Amino acid sequence: MRHILIVDDKEDHLFYLQTLFQEHGYTVETAYHGAEALVKARLHGPQLIISELFMPIMDGYTLLHYWKEDALLKHIPFIVYTETYTAPEDERLALSLGADAFILNPLDTEGFLAQVRLVQSRPTTAQPDLPKSFSNQELERFKDYSVTLIRKLHEKTLELEKANENLKKDIARHKLAEDKIQHLAYYDLLTNLPNRRLLIDRLQHTLASRARNQNYGAILFLDLDHFKTINDTKGHSVGDLLLIEVATRLQTCVREGDTLARLGGDEFVLVLEDLSEDSSQAALQAEAACNKIISIINLPYTFGDYVHLSSTSVGICLFRSQEMSVDELLKRADIAMYQAKSAGRNTMCFFDPAMQASLEARTILEMDMRLAIVEDQFKLCYQMQVDYSGKLHGAEALIRWEHPEKGLLLPNSFIPLAEETGLIVQIGRWVLETACQQIKVWENSTVMRDLHISVNVSASQFQDPNFVQQIMEMFNRHSIKPGQLRFELTESVILKNVEESVVKMLALKDIGVRFSIDDFGTGFSSLSYLTKLPLNQLKIDRRFVRNIFRNDKDAVVVQTIIGMAHNLGIEVIAEGVELEEQLEFLARHGCKLFQGYLFSNPLSVEELQMNSYSEFKIKKVSDQLGANNKALSPPFP
Incomplete structure (x- = not known):
């Protein structure tokens, strides 16, 4: 067995094995794939074939199958080797197809030669002697056989190429999917920016x-x-x-x-x-x-x-x-x-490092506020709304927070944060529910049952698409008259979407809810929308009231607001009234309702009820102010 056929698609492998066996006295012939090996074997009849498993066109498995099916070649020993072997199934398949040996590492020279000698030492089945020369008829027969074999190999090659093409498509799809997953992992889906x-x-x-x-x-x-x-x-x-x-x-x-x-x-x-x-x-x-x-x-x-x-x-x-x-x-x-x-x-x-402390305080306040909602730490105070004689007509509900550590907190210390965090929606809902409960309690009081309560409604509450439905359900739940509740909206809330605001206000006005514009005159479009809205009341902002005698322009603005409201059939109330002079000016120019420290601080429910039963007159309040007519030093905003 000195004539060996070596089959491998890699030049360096062929060179290495050819050199190795030539140095040990073998005649070596080479082929780059199984199809070429079959043709050369039929023509030259090697005494041993050594083949790589994984090759293009025809791999080692296919070559082994054809080899063992061929009457002329099946007696020739067949050794299989591979560098890419990873699973036991590869060896079992090769041996089941008739391989005489399976070598894992062709670079192990001694091991490789030992396996070759072992195969060569085994007795072989009698095999036909190949003639040293062939007649023309035999050569023609071999030629026909080779043509048939090449045709079959070509068909097999086409099948393999088609399979390879499908495999390439699968790999491309897999790569595309991997790229997409990679992109989704690192890029924002909406903007395609890094995430x-x-x-x-x-x-x-x-x-x-x-x-x-x-x-x-x-x-x-x-x-x-x-x-x-x-x-x-x-x-x-x-x-x-x-x-x-x-x-x-x-x-x-x-x-x-x-x-x-x-x-x-x-x-x-x-x-x-x-x-x-x-x-x-x-x-x-x-x-x-x-x-x-x-x-x-x-x-x-x-x-x-x-x-x-x-x-x-x-x-x-x-x-x-x-x-x-x-x-x-x-x-x-x-x-x-x-x-x-x-x-x-x-x-x-x-x-700035100082911001860190501010943020930490803000975070603690937010956590405390969330706890306050759960533990019912809020309460409502009521500031009276009276006419010139001091008669009580209504009250504005003002929220206070009874903080367990910081004491009584006023709205300006927590409402801005509530608006930023969205907690204002829950707090606002609590205010409305509490006001409705109070109105229900007052139904049994001959003095208080006709009193209306004004409640501030935040932008987040009012812009909720379900706001109207929520309010109607609240009225049904408490069984109160909607007319006893007045919603105070700022100009900025309404102007975010005037058309939508009108629709919501009309829907609630139809069931009796009243509306007041809070801080009127501080917005930029007061006059343009005033005629469109179903308003019952305008509230003159405290800044104008405070400056009536300090700034002639503010005094003119106040007179204009009162006159315009009367012409439109809208009630006017002035907030922040602290001095009798302010009261006299407002009353003289037609303002009918007033709210401020001149009449009362924000009161508890019990204090409000006591005032409603008393013969409350503005004269009594003015006597308490002292001869200098100084304003009360307000403990509440």
């Missing part, structure tokens, strides 16, 4: 590079102002369109090497790289980027027939080294952003 995960990854690399770079970087934390309003009034589809357009605009502000990401909701983060080495210059560069962003966000957005105006609050945190973690950087920029909102929105603010 929080990719942002954190890039920030980590950025911070790592700071050790080799003395330039400052900056994180700009953006939050759209009043974004919830567009979702509540126009729907989430329009809100999504706004986010997409904002993302598109922001990308025009991004330099090469910077990262713009959407954290979720209406929050975006821009990471500015390679600013100045000087902190002051770096701050100016970050500020310039912020100004550009704010300006581009302020441009109008058109969605069909709807034109929307938006703004953003931006928090900035400069960084230069790895002294802070990614989470700490984002937290600081977030704190600065909230400070920008507190400063009036549509502006920017750099992080």
Whole structure:
């Protein structure tokens, strides 16, 4: 067995094995695939074949199958080897097809030669002697056989190529799916911007590079102002369109090497790289980027027939080294952003360490407020609404928080945070429910049963699509007359969507609810919408009342409001009345109802009832004020 046929598609393998066996006295013939090996074996009759398993065109398994089916070749020993063998099934399949040996590592020279010698030493079945030369007829027969074999191999090759093509398509689809999964893992689905995960990854690399770079970087934390309003009034589809357009605009502000990401909701983060080495210059560069962003966000957005105006609050945190973690950087920029909102929105603010304490206090207050809702720590006080004689006509419900540690808290210390966090909806619902319960209690009082209660309604409550239905259900639940409840709305609440406001107000007016415009005169469009709304009352803002004798223009505004309201058939009430002179001026110009410290502080239910039973006259109150007519020092706003 000195003539060997070696089959492998790899040049380096063939060269290695050919050299090895030639050095040990063998005559070596080579083939690159099974089809070529069959043809050469029929023509030259090797005494041993050594074949790789995995090859193109015809692999080792197929070659072994044809080899053992061929009467002329099946007696020749067949050794299989592979470098890519990974499973026992490969060896079992090869041996079941008739392989005489299975070699795992052809580079193990001694092991390889030992296996060859072992196979050669085995007795073989008698096999026909191959003639040393063939007649023309025999050569022709071999030629016909080779042609048939090549045709069959060609057919097999086509099948394999088709299978390979399908496999390539499957691999391409799998790769596409993998790419999509990878994209979803690192990019925001709505805006196609990097998401929080990719942002954190890039920030980590950025911070790592700071050790080799003395330039400052900056994180700009953006939050759209009043974004919830567009979702509540126009729907989430329009809100999504706004986010997409904002993302598109922001990308025009991004330099090469910077990262713009959407954290979720209406929050975006821009990471500015390679600013100045000087902190002051770096701050100016970050500020310039912020100004550009704010300006581009302020441009109008058109969605069909709807034109929307938006703004953003931006928090900035400069960084230069790895002294802070990614989470700490984002937290600081977030704190600065909230400070920008507190400063009036549509502006920017750099992080200052003092903000940290403020945020922590805010967080504690929010947690306390959530607990207060659960533990019923709120209560209502009532400030009387009287006529010139002092007769009680109604009362405004004013919320107070009986904090277990801080004592009695006034609305201005917690209502702004409640509005920011959305807790105002739950608190507002509690106020309405409590007012209704009180009205129900007063049904049995001959003095109090006709009293109406004024309640402030927040923007978040009023803009709820189910607001009207909720109010109707509340009236049914408490079995009270809707006319005893008056809703006080600010101009800004109504102007968010005048048409929708009118629809809701008319629906509630039909069942008897009354409406008052709170702080009238402080808005920008008071006159344009006044005739459209089903109003019962205008409340003159306390700032105008306070300045009646300090500013002639304010006095004129007050007279104008009273005259206009009378012409429209709308009742007028003035809030913040503290001096008799103010009362006299207002009454002289036609104002009929008054509210303020001149008459009473906000009272408990019991105190309000006592005042309603007494012969309350303005003269008695004025006597208490003293001869100098000074205002009471109000303990409540």
